[in-house]
Amino acid sequence: MEDLNIKKNWKSKLHEVIYEADTPNGKLFDIILILTIIASIILVMLESVESFDSEYHNFLNISEWIITILFTLEYIARIVSIKKPTSYIFSFYGVIDFLATIPKYLSLIFVGTHALVALRALRLLRVFRILKLTRYLGASITLAAALKASRIKIAVFLFVVLLLTVILGTVMYLIEGPENGFTSIPYSMYWAIVTLTTVGYGDISPHTPLGQFIASIVMILGYGIIAIPTGIVTSEMAKTNTKIQTNTQHCKFCGADTHLDNAEYCNKCGEKL
Amino acid sequence: MEDLNIKKNWKSKLHEVIYEADTPNGKLFDIILILTIIASIILVMLESVESFDSEYHNFLNISEWIITILFTLEYIARIVSIKKPTSYIFSFYGVIDFLATIPKYLSLIFVGTHALVALRALRLLRVFRILKLTRYLGASITLAAALKASRIKIAVFLFVVLLLTVILGTVMYLIEGPENGFTSIPYSMYWAIVTLTTVGYGDISPHTPLGQFIASIVMILGYGIIAIPTGIVTSEMAKTNTKIQTNTQHCKFCGADTHLDNAEYCNKCGEKL
């Protein structure tokens, strides 16, 4: 029974280190994890640069295997140390961890699957979970709150943009046609988005005078439309600011509750706060 | 006479289903309608992709006819069920519905009119009418109100942009000239809009040093000008926010409910709040 107890302890300790971040060991583990993920992503990047890959192929291959083994160990440890392994395996991060670990093994069996190693970049998303514990929390929350508060307005905005894209894409396909590069309606819609968002690659651009006239209207529209999400987010943030700025000082004498943050006397009745 | 009554009833029921959206049947009709419109637009899109069209031509053609017949039935039903058919036929949506239905029939008689099927995308605008009934109403109204409240400012802004476009287009035509791609003043104006809105396709760009210098000024101008619609919409939205935020003080005497936050007497009847 003691043996079982020790085993349980060992498991719960591992759980603490891997899943929690309040203890020194947990923090250390998180930092090492993030550094390993960053190292693994830099490896993937370097590998994708052909001139680098051809010169240091062996070094990259060995490093890849070391990273893959480390990720495998972490994956097993996560499964072992949790009470209900399926709750991890099928969670968002569980799937990403699996996708980040498996490609290297697959490349032994199937040719061409090696490129999937790049899926590992998705592991960076884990940063968000670890970030929860840092001093950036406050700022993220304000940002997230402002975005959340305006999510319906943003949805309406995105819907209008989508509608505009469909209509403009169709109209430009009719006007310009395949001979001017607008080969299909979906491709015209791609052009409409490239133009509305003011990105403007120039891989397709209107060639007929009428097309250029309509494109000009689309650009001015897109240029003006950007004011809308900006307005939404800004006014939402300004609102949040106002709420945060007020303090909760109440005058004991007259009950007035609007005071400057450093007020010492009530500005309505002169009573000491 | 009863026969007439039944006929009337049948008509008014159809009217309810088609034109109104409060009843379950009306809602169902609207949802089916929107789905059919979306399906018809996806068909048009797929048809415009040549590789897809050559493979599934028959399937696409038959589906087109089914959609066209459904649209025709809906169009007839709308005319039949309304008391004054012309009020529908010559309305905005009536014209769009007609334009969305007719091209397929025209393509039987005239060659080349088939492309007009794409006009069907305009039917998506009907979404706006149906949207009126959803919970997105509030957000759209706020957006629309902010835009409406600032419409004069936006008009002034658009006028200034237009003026800048004419002047810059002319100046660049004189400086760069046809040999550098600025083949005419309208085309130079197209360039001015592409640049002012920061889209920047690159299909025309200045080649002379003086042209590049003026283009640089235009870009910084355009970059700064974007602040203006943003400022207009944002401050308008912030204002709307402020109005919504105002307190909930109701005068017990006259019921007026718009008071300053620190008001002590009702500003409508002079009663103490």
Add this chain to the structure above:
Amino acid sequence: MEDLNIKKNWKSKLHEVIYEADTPNGKLFDIILILTIIASIILVMLESVESFDSEYHNFLNISEWIITILFTLEYIARIVSIKKPTSYIFSFYGVIDFLATIPKYLSLIFVGTHALVALRALRLLRVFRILKLTRYLGASITLAAALKASRIKIAVFLFVVLLLTVILGTVMYLIEGPENGFTSIPYSMYWAIVTLTTVGYGDISPHTPLGQFIASIVMILGYGIIAIPTGIVTSEMAKTNTKIQTNTQHCKFCGADTHLDNAEYCNKCGEKL
């Protein structure tokens, strides 16, 4: 002496029609003037389109002469009807009017000066003077006031952008060099502005990895920098809004001066306003 009087009257009446805009005749003159200017600019535009010019050359030439003669008459009338002609001739609009009228005459003597006809587009600026009399006045004033109030901030901002342009242009010239299209420092500075303002023509773009890395930083910088003029103008407009909203009602009893626009009783003491 009466003759002189009549002459004076005739002059002062002409002055009223041409320079003022409160009288019906003055308004009519302004509207005809703007329409003539717009017509003259459309003529210049059409003339610059080669395919149009080659077909309707005679029509365009005759119309040009008619417009030029009308402009000449207006120019003479303006000089005659003013007491101190030099105050008009050397004014901003006087110079523009002269530049808009002279090119057609010059083209009789010198070959190649005909293109200067396009300078006529500058006459559109006169719209600003006439606009002063319309209901757009309010909106323009608000915009202009917001821009004026923030002119020092905007100057500081433009100065920082200029500084960034010089430094980035120089750095990119050193990194990329003439072999990658950055042929000189001024041309690199042009690239820096194209990139900072997110226009991105693509006529020059970095080719070395280091250049692309620095360009990425420049883009994110430019993307963030746009927040600054927007912030300046928006907060300035929000301030103006606040000021405009307050009315100037003073309570006769207690002197309180912050009331809602439609307040009827003082919200501090209950006195009728």
Add this chain to the structure above:
Amino acid sequence: MEDLNIKKNWKSKLHEVIYEADTPNGKLFDIILILTIIASIILVMLESVESFDSEYHNFLNISEWIITILFTLEYIARIVSIKKPTSYIFSFYGVIDFLATIPKYLSLIFVGTHALVALRALRLLRVFRILKLTRYLGASITLAAALKASRIKIAVFLFVVLLLTVILGTVMYLIEGPENGFTSIPYSMYWAIVTLTTVGYGDISPHTPLGQFIASIVMILGYGIIAIPTGIVTSEMAKTNTKIQTNTQHCKFCGADTHLDNAEYCNKCGEKL
């Protein structure tokens, strides 16, 4: 001893002229310095324009030497006139001054180092130190304060953009691949930044339908994301405005001058205002 005193005086006077800017001589020195820096930068620019350099090579070379000698004299004067020379030599401006002076001398010994003359553009940064003394001070402080107050939010924002760049760059590399111009992950990340910031050079753009679909999402994302820094800076500036706007009530008793607009008693000492 008097000799020493004179020497000291001479040093301290030089120090006053070079390092301070309140005295007339100090101001004059600063203005001459800035003009010399601007002249030296214009020289570097002109030199980089090949057509200009080949014609006026001698003039440019001599001017360069004059500027270099002036910079050398200033550098020596700065070292001589300060009590602890190392505090200047290893300061930010000390290093820049050195880097701006040395290249011309190096070009005598090493071939190819001449291009480094362009580093001189960095001397423009000195403008910031001199600007401190001008009336632009207020505006810069407001801007800097708004940026500083929102630095954590901006950091979070930049981090999210970086994360998006890595993930989007990797995903697009997998989808488009080297055959469509996405030759490596770092290059794909460069594309992601070019697209997210709406610069859109068009030197790389997606060619597969899936790639174009994801690019469309990226663009709309980038288009929306710009609202965030704008929102941050704007709401921060609006906050600053609010603080500045507060009334000018001074307590007669304790002199405190920050009171709410409707305060009746001093919030520091309780005295009636």
